[in-house]
Amino acid sequence: MKPGTVALVGAGPGDPGLLTVRAAELLGEADVVLVDRLVHPDVLKHCRADVEVVDVGKTSWTGTAPRQDEINAQLVAHAQSGRRVVRLKGGDPFVFGRGSEEAEALVEQGISFVVVPGISSALAAPAYAGVPVTARGYTQDVCVVTGHLDPEDPASRVRWQALAQGPSTLVVLMGHDRLPLLTASLIRWGRAASTPAACIQNGTLADQRVVVSTLEHLARDVAEAGLRAPVATVIGAVVGLRETLRWFD
Structure with missing residues (x-):
């Protein structure tokens, strides 16, 4: 994954063993991962030790709930700073995951992105x-x-x-x-x-x-x-x- 790129990645339905090979590869390349609430913690074991993990779950572990526009802004900011960004979502990004909204926000800012489907x-x-x-x-x-x-x-x-x-x-x-x-x-x-x-x-x-x-x-x-x-x-x-x-x- 090139610097300044965002990967919208599906983490699958829960069992970390159902993560796709491509998803695991991109997690290993990421500088920052913005993760949803329902993603199994073991999925993050594919990340580098120095990765920044940001919890953006709508009912999050921290008790906060970022709005969708705030998540979009974070994706844009991280990418514009030259980082390799993974937006990690439960299930599939384009099946009730609001992945299309995030992709549209990236397109508006001229930011390159890829989509990695997950098992819904x-x-x-x-x-x-x-x-x-x-x-x-x-x-x-x-x-x-x-x-x-x-x-x-x-x-x-x-x-x-x-x-x-x-x-x-x-x-x-x-x-x-x-x-x-x-x-x-x-x-x-x-x-x-x-x-x-x-x-x-x-x-x-x-x-x-x-x-x-x-x-x-x-x-x-x-x-x-x-x-x-x-x-x-x-x-x-x-x-x-x-x-x-x-x-x-």
Whole structure:
């Protein structure tokens, strides 16, 4: 990586063993790493001993929460000073990671950047739970959406009413806190209450927990089990394959 370059790097879904080879290489070259909250600490073992690590997690270990424009400004400043910069994000930078906003900020300042995709928890968490998001005879389509806004919130661009009619498999990220609203909305707009559904906490990690239920009872069962964010939610017939394909937890 050339001095003055920023690498937007996906750290993967949690398990540090799922980090890509290219991500590890760039971490070893970096002068400064701006890291998100959900990145496993072992990922940073690929860095040089003299690297500067900056915590920019939105719910950070330090109790501070930099705004996105502040993070953008830090990336620009470090690059303009001639440093090799890695912006390390959980999952994939371009899957609900706001990586595109950071890339746009770099483009505006004429700063070179590269993108290193990471394995998204939208795929990895279900896989570690024994739930393939597509399977012959079950589904040929899958949709990944964010659940961080109320389905009735005008600011939400997720077309929940359309999603209730399809696709066959629906993966919801960041929806733990609004699970009762999300499931009720899908049922109200036509998704069968009996649809198999699962929530996966800390997917791919040793403390992974999975709750399998139906769309109607998922929120109740997750609350009773005490699952906490981060949680990936999978809705669709493929959830029924877990008992056959379960291998990790």
